[in-house]
Amino acid sequence: MPLNPFNIPAAHHLIGGKWTAGRDTLEVRNPSDDTLLTTIARGTNDDINAAVSAAEDARQGEWARMTAVERGRVLSRIGQLVQEHIETLALIEAMDVGKPLTQARADAVALARYMEFYGGAADKVMGHTIPYLDGYTAYTLREPHGVTGHIIPWNYPMQIIGRSVGAALAMGNACVLKPAEDACLTALAFGAMALEAGLPDGALNIITGLGSQAGAALAEHPDIHHISFTGSVATGQIIQAAAAKNVIPVTLELGGKSPQLVFDDADLDRALPFLINAGIQNAGQTCSASSRILVQRSAYAEVVERMSLAYENLRVGPATADASLGPLISAKQKNVVENYLAQATDLTCAAIGKIDPNTPQGGHYVAPALFADVPSDHPLAQQEIFGPVQVIIPFETEEEAVEIANGTDFGLVAAIWTADGARQMRLAKHLRAGQVFINNYGAGGGVELPFGGVGKSGHGREKGFDALYGFSTLKTVAAWHG
Numbered sequence: 001m002p003l004n005p006f007n008i009p010a011a012h013h014l015i016g017g018k019w020t021a022g023r024d025t026l027e028v029r030n031p032s033d034d035t036l037l038t039t040i041a042r043g044t045n046d047d048i049n050a051a052v053s054a055a056e057d058a059r060q061g062e063w064a065r066m067t068a069v070e071r072g073r074v075l076s077r078i079g080q081l082v083q084e085h086i087e088t089l090a091l092i093e094a095m096d097v098g099k100p101l102t103q104a105r106a107d108a109v110a111l112a113r114y115m116e117f118y119g120g121a122a123d124k125v126m127g128h129t130i131p132y133l134d135g136y137t138a139y140t141l142r143e144p145h146g147v148t149g150h151i152i153p154w155n156y157p158m159q160i161i162g163r164s165v166g167a168a169l170a171m172g173n174a175c176v177l178k179p180a181e182d183a184c185l186t187a188l189a190f191g192a193m194a195l196e197a198g199l200p201d202g203a204l205n206i207i208t209g210l211g212s213q214a215g216a217a218l219a220e221h222p223d224i225h226h227i228s229f230t231g232s233v234a235t236g237q238i239i240q241a242a243a244a245k246n247v248i249p250v251t252l253e254l255g256g257k258s259p260q261l262v263f264d265d266a267d268l269d270r271a272l273p274f275l276i277n278a279g280i281q282n283a284g285q286t287c288s289a290s291s292r293i294l295v296q297r298s299a300y301a302e303v304v305e306r307m308s309l310a311y312e313n314l315r316v317g318p319a320t321a322d323a324s325l326g327p328l329i330s331a332k333q334k335n336v337v338e339n340y341l342a343q344a345t346d347l348t349c350a351a352i353g354k355i356d357p358n359t360p361q362g363g364h365y366v367a368p369a370l371f372a373d374v375p376s377d378h379p380l381a382q383q384e385i386f387g388p389v390q391v392i393i394p395f396e397t398e399e400e401a402v403e404i405a406n407g408t409d410f411g412l413v414a415a416i417w418t419a420d421g422a423r424q425m426r427l428a429k430h431l432r433a434g435q436v437f438i439n440n441y442g443a444g445g446g447v448e449l450p451f452g453g454v455g456k457s458g459h460g461r462e463k464g465f466d467a468l469y470g471f472s473t474l475k476t477v478a479a480w481h482g
């Protein structure tokens, strides 16, 4: 059966290196046609307690005794196994979350790359020696937090496991992962590959289930030492409040309303595919989706026309048909997006893509929609929609562009399209965002590039080498020797 090549028993958690049956179950449905795929376990407080306790044992047991280079080798082996199963993982993800196969494949490739990157980095994180008082030697030690909780969303399970669990394991933490209820299958497959690669029991525990139940139990657990969360602002606020109660550090990545600024000297042939793909990739269900396109008035008509033409050629279809866009993850998410579209009656719809007439019944399909001349304070230009909707906003001057770009609650990603080098440097400083791209967007996934936001986009950084600092703590040692 293609969905279970790792022989994981249905409706089981991974606790202490063993597949453990859940008491209750949840259905897993295919967003492309709403057919039942399998069931997952619905985790309880007891399951979370067991997972945290197994992680605690691991961090004091075999996992703790492994050297950094040995930890890195285990991660690299997981990465090799992921690499060997790219096609299978892509198919599982396509069927579980509705992602077109090409995009699902890219996620699996990124997961392998994260494990390779963090496998190689595990033994390269060092403390410092500090020039200090006469008769003393002072230095710092980088140490794992201990047990880390990872609550992740349904939009990019494999990539987010890679950047979050990968970095945490590299630093020697023992992890409890709670994947989203709508996207657990590749997370469980990752658990199976981690076991096969020789990750010690309890270093990675996976509890599936509802956010309000298993997620809340994990976030509130008094014996976790760090929590990393990617998801909505509302849930991020709950997680941060729970972390505050236990006084533990928290990394939050909460999405955005990321702009691309297009100046009239931009290379439009290069920019066009980025302007569109950054908005419609994964049907717009991307934290770093570029949902706002800001265009200088002198290039405005041309950009609107060219984007509109491209939109009319976009096709929506089932994930396995590998169309430009798949379905949305769920009926709930489709409803969210349709509610936004219902607020757009005062806007000019410049273009709309097409849903393939042969799409199966029951799928959660939404045609991508492009709106032009959108006032920058309109709800569609301010709020994260998490669907295939982009707005185009005109501007006259560089100052106005920056003001509009910075004029939302979010600050995750921004892109600048211009040939003017001085403007590139200026705007990179003035834009309120965790990542700024110059004449590109997303830079090929960016495993190596620190990622995270400002404002309501969250705080803390994942990806790249810097993430290793977030998943560790610093101890200072000062020795008097006379």
Ligand code: ADP
Pocket: 151, 152, 153, 154, 178, 179, 180, 181, 209, 210, 211, 212, 214, 215, 216, 217, 219, 230, 231, 232, 233, 235, 236, 238, 239
């Ligand atoms: P969405 O509403 O789009 O599913 P969320 O931010 O609610 O986005 O979900 C992201 C992750 O957070 C998922 O794994 C979900 O199960 C989890 N989650 C949701 N609510 C809570 C909560 N109250 N406490 C902890 N985790 C939660």
